[in-house]
Amino acid sequence: MTSSAGLNFQLLRCHRRKRIALQVKNKDIIVKAPYDVPLQYIENLVVLKKQWIENIQSKQQLAIRYQNQLSRHGQVWFFGKLTPLIIKEGKRSLVAVENNQIVVTLSTRKTLSDTTESLRIKKLLEGWFKEQAELILTDKVTCVSRQTNLLPKNLHIRQYKSRWGCCDNRGHIKLNYLLMMLPESVIDYVIIHELCHLKFLNHSVDFWNLVESFLPDYRAEKRWLKEHQHYLTWTTY
Numbered sequence: 001m002t003s004s005a006g007l008n009f010q011l012l013r014c015h016r017r018k019r020i021a022l023q024v025k026n027k028d029i030i031v032k033a034p035y036d037v038p039l040q041y042i043e044n045l046v047v048l049k050k051q052w053i054e055n056i057q058s059k060q061q062l063a064i065r066y067q068n069q070l071s072r073h074g075q076v077w078f079f080g081k082l083t084p085l086i087i088k089e090g091k092r093s094l095v096a097v098e099n100n101q102i103v104v105t106l107s108t109r110k111t112l113s114d115t116t117e118s119l120r121i122k123k124l125l126e127g128w129f130k131e132q133a134e135l136i137l138t139d140k141v142t143c144v145s146r147q148t149n150l151l152p153k154n155l156h157i158r159q160y161k162s163r164w165g166c167c168d169n170r171g172h173i174k175l176n177y178l179l180m181m182l183p184e185s186v187i188d189y190v191i192i193h194e195l196c197h198l199k200f201l202n203h204s205v206d207f208w209n210l211v212e213s214f215l216p217d218y219r220a221e222k223r224w225l226k227e228h229q230h231y232l233t234w235t236t237y
Ligand SMILES: [Zn+2]
Pocket: 193, 197, 202, 203
């Protein structure tokens, strides 16, 4: 460990490396450098990059506070709120909501490593979120379809990596089950957005006017989604 202007960093010298690389992982600062770069040069570089390093560290701290934490005393986004996660042991694995907390019961009696336990919690929560999404999103789409008179041919709920929903030219609508992490008003916005694509398969002015006619305040929901979407994913160790 080397120190420069109050910043401790780990220096890794690599034979094949041609350039210096700086990595920040929470409190750890790692510098990878070729053998022929003098230590003084590297220390000066770290000092020069102090502000940049601190900016990354504060962003990473914020992300830790707002992301799902699938561990004992962790937290999960559910209907737009970071909901406390309680882990218990029991005869049967199950997930339930009790007193505004998500309670995950693990059936094992063996002590698991943090990583294995985190993966088991993730698997149980994924299954439970999918079940909830199937019920709640289907019901919501039916309800919003009736109000807007925009009827999809069919509805599929599944996992997507980078989209909340989509609509194709056959009138099929697909929704991401992770919508269960969003506030209800934002879920409604996503559903209205996809239903409006049944009339306009683009993001034209006519499309947005149609969205606005059903949801005058849609911009606020869109903003919420933009500000939070990088936290709305499963995170394990
Ligand atoms: Zn769209």
